[in-house]
Amino acid sequence: MQLLDPLAGLAGLSLLAIIALYFLRARRPTLQVPSTLWWRPVTRDRQAAAPWQRIRPSWLLLLQLLAAGLVAGALLQPAFASAEALTGQTVVIVDTSATMQATDVHPSRFAVAVADARALVDRLGPRARMTVIAMGPSPSVVATGDGSDRQPLLSALARLRPSDGPADLQDALQLAVAAAGPHASGTHLVVLSDGITEPLSQPVTLPFPYEYKRIGISGENAGVTALYTVSGAAGKSAVAHVQNFGQVADRLTAELFANGDLVGARAFRLGPGAGENLSFALPAGTFYVRVALVPHDVFPLDQAAVAVASPAQKLHVLLVSPGDVFLQQALGLRPGVVVKVETPAAWRQSQATEPSVDLFVFEGFVPQKLPADAPYLLVGPPADPALGIGGALSPGPLLPASANDPLLYDVDLANVDVAASANMASSHFGNVVITSASGPVLMVRPATPSSPAAAVLGIYLHDSNLVLRSAFPVLLTHLSEYLAPGAVPAPAQAPSTPVAVDAGPGATQVTVTPPGGRPLVIWRATKASAAPGSLVFTGTSRAGLYRVNVSRKGGRQSVSYFALNVPGQSIAPARSLQVVGTAGKALPTSELYKSVWPWLAAAALALLFVEWVVYHRAS
Amino acid sequence: MRAPARALHRLRAPAAVPAAPAPSQPGPPGSPAARLGLTPDILQGLERLTIPSRRRVLAGTAGRRRSRRYGSSLDLADYRAYAPGDDVRRLDWSAFARLDRLYMRLYSGEEDACAGIWVDTSASVAWSPTTKERPARAVAGALAYLALAGEDRAAVVGFSDRVVAKAGPLRGKFSAPRLWAALADLPRGGPTSWRALAAAARMLPRGISIVVSDFLAEPEELRPALGALRKAGNELVLVQVLSPEELRPSLMGELRLVDCETGSSVDVTLGRHALETYHAARSEHARALSLLAKSYQAALVSLDGGLPLRQLVLGDLVRARLAIS
Numbered sequence: 001m002q003l004l005d006p007l008a009g010l011a012g013l014s015l016l017a018i019i020a021l022y023f024l025r026a027r028r029p030t031l032q033v034p035s036t037l038w039w040r041p042v043t044r045d046r047q048a049a050a051p052w053q054r055i056r057p058s059w060l061l062l063l064q065l066l067a068a069g070l071v072a073g074a075l076l077q078p079a080f081a082s083a084e085a086l087t088g089q090t091v092v093i094v095d096t097s098a099t100m101q102a103t104d105v106h107p108s109r110f111a112v113a114v115a116d117a118r119a120l121v122d123r124l125g126p127r128a129r130m131t132v133i134a135m136g137p138s139p140s141v142v143a144t145g146d147g148s149d150r151q152p153l154l155s156a157l158a159r160l161r162p163s164d165g166p167a168d169l170q171d172a173l174q175l176a177v178a179a180a181g182p183h184a185s186g187t188h189l190v191v192l193s194d195g196i197t198e199p200l201s202q203p204v205t206l207p208f209p210y211e212y213k214r215i216g217i218s219g220e221n222a223g224v225t226a227l228y229t230v231s232g233a234a235g236k237s238a239v240a241h242v243q244n245f246g247q248v249a250d251r252l253t254a255e256l257f258a259n260g261d262l263v264g265a266r267a268f269r270l271g272p273g274a275g276e277n278l279s280f281a282l283p284a285g286t287f288y289v290r291v292a293l294v295p296h297d298v299f300p301l302d303q304a305a306v307a308v309a310s311p312a313q314k315l316h317v318l319l320v321s322p323g324d325v326f327l328q329q330a331l332g333l334r335p336g337v338v339v340k341v342e343t344p345a346a347w348r349q350s351q352a353t354e355p356s357v358d359l360f361v362f363e364g365f366v367p368q369k370l371p372a373d374a375p376y377l378l379v380g381p382p383a384d385p386a387l388g389i390g391g392a393l394s395p396g397p398l399l400p401a402s403a404n405d406p407l408l409y410d411v412d413l414a415n416v417d418v419a420a421s422a423n424m425a426s427s428h429f430g431n432v433v434i435t436s437a438s439g440p441v442l443m444v445r446p447a448t449p450s451s452p453a454a455a456v457l458g459i460y461l462h463d464s465n466l467v468l469r470s471a472f473p474v475l476l477t478h479l480s481e482y483l484a485p486g487a488v489p490a491p492a493q494a495p496s497t498p499v500a501v502d503a504g505p506g507a508t509q510v511t512v513t514p515p516g517g518r519p520l521v522i523w524r525a526t527k528a529s530a531a532p533g534s535l536v537f538t539g540t541s542r543a544g545l546y547r548v549n550v551s552r553k554g555g556r557q558s559v560s561y562f563a564l565n566v567p568g569q570s571i572a573p574a575r576s577l578q579v580v581g582t583a584g585k586a587l588p589t590s591e592l593y594k595s596v597w598p599w600l601a602a603a604a605l606a607l608l609f610v611e612w613v614v615y616h617r618a619s
Numbered sequence: 620m621r622a623p624a625r626a627l628h629r630l631r632a633p634a635a636v637p638a639a640p641a642p643s644q645p646g647p648p649g650s651p652a653a654r655l656g657l658t659p660d661i662l663q664g665l666e667r668l669t670i671p672s673r674r675r676v677l678a679g680t681a682g683r684r685r686s687r688r689y690g691s692s693l694d695l696a697d698y699r700a701y702a703p704g705d706d707v708r709r710l711d712w713s714a715f716a717r718l719d720r721l722y723m724r725l726y727s728g729e730e731d732a733c734a735g736i737w738v739d740t741s742a743s744v745a746w747s748p749t750t751k752e753r754p755a756r757a758v759a760g761a762l763a764y765l766a767l768a769g770e771d772r773a774a775v776v777g778f779s780d781r782v783v784a785k786a787g788p789l790r791g792k793f794s795a796p797r798l799w800a801a802l803a804d805l806p807r808g809g810p811t812s813w814r815a816l817a818a819a820a821r822m823l824p825r826g827i828s829i830v831v832s833d834f835l836a837e838p839e840e841l842r843p844a845l846g847a848l849r850k851a852g853n854e855l856v857l858v859q860v861l862s863p864e865e866l867r868p869s870l871m872g873e874l875r876l877v878d879c880e881t882g883s884s885v886d887v888t889l890g891r892h893a894l895e896t897y898h899a900a901r902s903e904h905a906r907a908l909s910l911l912a913k914s915y916q917a918a919l920v921s922l923d924g925g926l927p928l929r930q931l932v933l934g935d936l937v938r939a940r941l942a943i944s
Contacts, residue, residue, distance in 0.1 A: 028875040028886055034743035034751075034865060035835035036878045036885045038900040042893045043885045 004595070008075035014068045022061050063611040070604035074597040085125030085147070088186035091176045092117050095193035095215070096136040096160060097167035098495070098543075098566045102194070102299040104218035110162040113192035113215050120190065121153045131179040132156055135193065137165030137496035137541075139172035141179060164301065164543040164566050165496030169197035173204045173579065184208045195574025204579050216573035220246035222270055223302030223568025227291050229282065229309040236282040236309060240291045244270035245570040250297075256280040257290040282309065288545055288561055299571045306545045306563040314338050315484055316356055320347050321363035326467035327379065330476035331361060337480070359484040363461070375453040375483035380460040381422050388427030392420040392460065395436035406536040407433050407444065407478045409498055411471045418466065422458035429456050444482060453483045495543045495564045501535045502560075509551040512537050515544025540564055651799030655757045656928045657764075664933040665761055669769050733788050734766035734773045735823035735853065737816060738805060739832030741779040742879045745807035747862040747924070751833065754924040754931060755860040756802045759831045761932045762858075763798045766827075767791060774823050775801050779809035782819045810880040811836065813844040820847035828853040833861055838907040845915045855917030859908070863925035868897065 003009075033039065094117050100110035117132060124130055124147035132143045132153060143156030180187040189210035226241040238258075244250050249271045256264040264280045282289060286309050293303040315337045319328055322343060332339045344365040351357065352371040360376035366384045370376060383391050398413040413434065421441055430445025440458070447453040457479075461467050478500075485502035493499065503510050503523065510523040523535055540546070548560045652662065736759045745752050759775065766773040767790070774787030775798050786801030787794075813836065820828075828848045834841065834857065848855055870889050877884045887893060905921065912919035922931050 028873045030875045030877055030884070031870070032746070032879045033876045034746040034833065034862070034879055036876055036881075036883060037835050037837070038865075038897050038904060039876050039885050039887055041900045042887045042889070042896045 002079055004077035004079050006076065008077065009072065011072035011075045012069070014072060015065050018061070018064050018068055022058070059614050060611060063607055063614060067604045067607040067611065070600050070607065074600035074604065077595055077597050078600075079595040079597075086120065086123045086128045086130075087125050088188065089129045089131070089180060089183055090120065090124075091131045091133065091179050091187060091189045092120055093133045093135050093139075093172050093176060093189065093191045093193065094157070094160060095167050095191075095197075096134045096162050097196065098162070098164045098301055099167075099194055099196045099299065099569070099571045100215070101162050101301055102216060102218075102221075102571050104216055104220075104298040104571075108162075109194055109215045110160075114157050114160060116192050116213060116215075117157050118154060121150050121157070124150060124153075131176075133172055133175050133179070134160055135167045135169065135172040135191075135197075136163040137168060139168055139175050141175060144179070163496060163541050164564075165494060165541060167193065167197040169577065169579075170200050170202070170204065173206065177207065180208060191577060193577075194571070195577055196569070196571065197574075197577075200578055206579055210577075210579065212577045212579075214573045214575070216571065218246075218298055219570055219572025220248055220250075221297055221299045221302070221569075221571045222246065222250050222252060222293060223299070224291055224293065224305040224565070225275070225568040227289070227305040227307040227565070229286075229289060229307055234281070235284065236286060238280045238282055238289045238291070238307065238309075240278045240280075240305065241275060242268075242270065242278060242293065243275040243568050244273060245568070245572070247272050253294050254278050255292050255294060257292070258282055258286040259288060260290075288563070290545075301543065301566045302568040305565040306543075308545075308561045308563055315358045316340065317359045317361060317480070317484075318342065318351065318357045319361045319363065320344055320365055320367075321361070321379075322365075324363055324461060324467075326472065327361070327363060327461060327476070330467075330473040331480060333473055333477055334480055359480065370454075371452060373452060375447065377454070377479060377483060378456040380458065380462075381456060383422070387429055387456070388424065389429075389456070389458070390423030390426065392463075393423045393438050394419060395421045395438045395441055395458075398434050398436055398441055401432040401435045401440075405433055406498070406500065407442075407475070407482060409474075409478070409536070411475045411478070412469070413471060416464070416466050416469055416471060418459050418464040420460045420463035422456075422460070424456065424458050427456075430454065444479075455479055455483060493540075493562075493564055494567060496541055497564065498536050498538045499540055499546070499562055499564075501537050501548050501562075503535055503550055506552045507550050508553060510535060511549040511551075512539070513547040513549070514539060515542055515546065517542070519549070651796045651803055652760070654803040655760045655799055656753060657757055657760055657799065657932075658929070661761065661929050661932055662764065664929070665764055666768060668765055668933075668937065733824040733826035734763065734771055735788075735826060735828045736763055736773065736775050737828060737830045737832075738775060738777050738802065739779070739811060739830075740777045740783055740805050740807050740809070741811040742808045743811065743833055743835050744860070746879050747864060750864070750924040751860055751862040752807065754922065754926075754928060755831050755833075755858075756805065757928050758858055758860065758922065758931060758936070759829070760795075760799045760802050761936070762829055762831075763802075764792070764795045767795050767798075771826070772824070773798060776819065776823065777801075777805040778812075778816050778819065780812035781815045782822070783809075785822070788824060813840050816844040817847035820844070820851045820853075825852035826854070827856060829856040829858060831858045831860065833865075834859050834908055838904070838911040841908075841911060845911070845917065849915050849917075855912070855915055857908075857912055857917050857919045859919065859921040860924050861921065863923065866901075866923055866925075868894065 094113050096110065100108070100113060102109050105112050121130060126147045129144070129146045130153055131141060134140055134142045142160065143153045145151075145153040176189050177184075180189075184207040187208040189206060189208060191210060191212045192215060193212070194216040195212065195214060222242060222244040224240055225243045227238065229236055229238050238256060240254060240256075242252065242254060249269060251267070251269050253265055253267045255262060256266075263283060266278055266280070268276055268278070270276055278291075280289075288306060288308050290304060290306045296303060315334065317331050317337055317339045319331060319339055319341045320343070321327060321341060323341075328339055328341055331337065344362075347365070347367060349367065349369050352360075352367065352369050353373060357371075357374050360371050360374055361379065362376065362381070363379040364382065366378060366381045366387065366389075378387075381387070381389050383389055395418050398416050398418065400408050400413065418436075418441070421436070421438075423439065424441070424443065425439030427440065427443065430443040432440040432443050434440070434442035442455065442457050442459075444455040445451075445453065459466055466472050481500050481502075485500070501510060501512065501522070507523075508525045509521060511519045511521050513519045520539060522537055537546075543564050543566045546562050546564065548562065550558045550560075552558065652658075738756060738759045744755055763773040763775060772788040772790045773794075774785065774789070776782055776786075777784040783806050784801060784804070786798055789797060811832070816830075828851075830844075830848075845855060845857075873886075873888045875884050875886050909919055920935065922935050924931075926935070
């Protein structure tokens with residue numbers, strides 16, 4: 001046993017003080033005063049003025065002495081050494097991504113990670129601090145606490161749930177560095193993960209040592225990597241690609257469900273690392289399909305996929321351009337889109353009213369008569385006074401005009417260099433989406449009753465590296481969805497990805513029902529709000545089929561669907577993290593003492609209660 | 620383009636006053652003024668006084684104080700861009716001609732303040748009905764009259780461990796008897812809870828909050844209440860009323876002193892040295908209270924309830940600049 005605060009032994013003098021008070025106790029006449037506030041200091045002088053008296057044996061005295069003795073003993077903080085305790089600051093990153101739901105370790109990787117985190121919390125020393133970060137699609141600090149109060153940390157760990165999305169290691173590490181604050185020297189990072197994370201966009205150097213505790217033992221997994229529907233002469237069919245990511249051959253059966261009903265099954269064998277394309281004919285009237293692999297392996301989440309059947313309707317895009325493969329390709333990325341290309345010389349004014357075109361794209365060319373009914377996109381337009389567009393200039397770095405513009409979700413403008421762009425500084429074409437030091441670079445305007453939706457991208461694509469950046473197809477897809485929404489369903493995406501939902505004209509309410517969840521009203525018309533056009537739904541944490549219900553004026557309802565799938569992937573735990581720093585260093589520890597002072601304090605409290613009872617009985 | 624720098628704005632009572640009865644004689648027996656001890660000569664003296672306001676106030680209706688809101692006085696306070704639906708009358712058409720842009724004129728308004736008078740009715744104040752409770756309520760009544768006479772609104776709230784009574788806000792001198800009656804009829808007794816006052820801080824319109832109490836509490840206990848009143852946008856005035864027995868105790872010998880609010884007791888042996896310790900504690904409390912008041916930009920005045928009421932109202936309040944002529 002060890003006394004953690006020996007100096008507190010001085011509190012034993014209180015026993016003498018109690019005895020002294022018994023010498024001084026005297027009966028006094030009682031007088032009521034407004035307050036004893038100013039009289040309290042006087043009591044301190046009373047002892048000097050009071051006469052001494054002989055002390056008599058008393059239960060009260062005995063009980064008070066015992067209580068004071070216990071309090072003094074508690075203040076000494078007697079404690080027994082019990083274990084090694086963590087010291088300093090520990091930041092724990094718990095992976096909550098989809099692959100942590102794998103059951104190659106019992107009961108699951110996620111449960112093991114949480115249990116490991118709880119064990120670390122239990123080892124916290126009295127002054128040691130801990131921060132817990134959940135590493136999912138959007139990492140966040142879920143709890144901060146210290147050894148003196150572990151409950152917030154344990155409660156936060158109990159509330160953690162795995163997501164169906166990926167793990168963003170970059171953000172999690174940045175959060176860890178921020179959580180360490182200026183005390184990086186005393187900080188240690190523990191990453192409880194299987195190491196399957198999104199690739200780092202830039203190298204991360206940690207200012208403190210870290211320990212990557214790999215969770216998971218198996219990489220044996222087969223999953224559905226793609227599922228889509230196609231229309232042919234014989235009707236609709238579903239195509240699924242299944243991949244074996246493991247080292248052992250697998251016998252599997254793929255079951256196909258159309259609108260929830262089992263309509264087909266195919267047994268096949270997949271060698272190690274092999275893939276298989278499976279095609280199923282779909283019955284008429286199928287609006288969504290689901291493929292599921294049986295038997296389940298340790299990661300069933302990627303063994304099922306859902307896809308919304310493509311409608312017969314196509315989106316016809318007419319690209320008027322001298323020739324730009326990148327642009328044509330990016331425009332054709334949306335499923336169901338048919339891109340037709342014409343040169344400006346072949347462009348006919350009559351086409352501007354042609355009903356078969358759903359979206360016009362003019363590159364380096366502005367027709368005399370812009371389409372009156374169909375939406376259009378101008379890319380790298382020449383000077384046009386009617387549109388307020390001037391000659392070429394060098395815009396400098398590109399910047400988002402608004403922090404949360406849905407058109408710029410996942411569009412990284414940081415590495416885009418533009419040598420020449422149309423001068424749109426004096427243009428009032430529409431809302432600015434991308435701007436620069438020289439003025440707007442991308443402007444959009446929504447549809448009105450008298451004019452279609454339109455956008456103008458000032459960048460001359462041949463004088464920019466934009467077409468070479470991943471931002472380009474994303475931006476073009478967003479623009480295409482903004483200008484001509486709803487004609488084709490969005491392709492299946494990964495969970496936790498924001499999804500654009502088209503409300504369309506006349507909408508009064510938009511409701512989204514997640515898989516297995518309750519309907520969520522994401523927009524409701526008010527007198528002040530205009531028709532929303534395209535909405536962004538971010539509650540996409542779960543994989544599966546989402547139902548979108550749009551109520552329109554007159555009580556009409558329209559229903560559409562979108563699907564989110566966990567893509568088939570390797571679940572082999574990574575051997576290391578791509579992090580620059582000191583790895584594998586043991587956590588700093590010191591001896592952990594189990595203190596008994598609370599018991600002594602409780603006993604003292606009980607004695608004081610007994611003393612109170614004795615006193616009142618006596619009086 | 621803000622309004623001119625803020626200045627000391629005063630409320631001045633109108634010259635006309637009711638006919639004054641004989642000095643130092645209370646009004647009709649049983650009248651609210653008489654029950655508080657507010658004699659006609661005291662009321663006549665109050666007519667020459669006004670409550671100073673050191674800050675611009677933010678209140679509800681037109682009065683004599685400069686407001687932080689924009690109103691319709693002739694002092695131009697600011698401009699802002701025109702928005703559809705704005706009052707076209709305030710459109711600055713000359714600015715449009717010069718700048719080709721539309722702007723709206725904004726003016727600094729004049730509004731009245733509400734004097735919220737919070738009166739402590741706890742057992743410690745009621746401990747001495749003649750030298751503490753009555754002077755406290757009379758001073759509160761005098762301050763309410765000053766506010767009403769200055770064309771401001773006034774309200775009275777009695778509190779102990781909760782709000783026990785409320786009257787007002789009322790406007791006009793003719794409302795003074797109602798407030799005086801409310802003051803005279805306030806219940807008495809119970810412990811003081813400053814947290815209760817904090818919780819009720821927003822029950823009155825913003826303006827000037829006058830707290831009349833003995834403030835027999837650790838200054839730190841007062842912080843929530845003062846903070847809440849300040850946060851509610853009020854200028855603060857603290858009026859401490861103490862009895863002669865508290866200011867100059869004449870107790871001697873061995874005594875057990877029992878707190879009339881909490882029931883806690885202290886055993887004391889009183890002699891010259893003990894009384895010196897008592898006065899030192901009182902001085903220290905006064906110093907801490909003064910520091911606390913300064914930290915909330917509150918005016919603080921301590922009154923001896925044993926002095927004649929006329930001297931308290933027309934002398935001490937003026938000396939403390941709670942009322943100025």
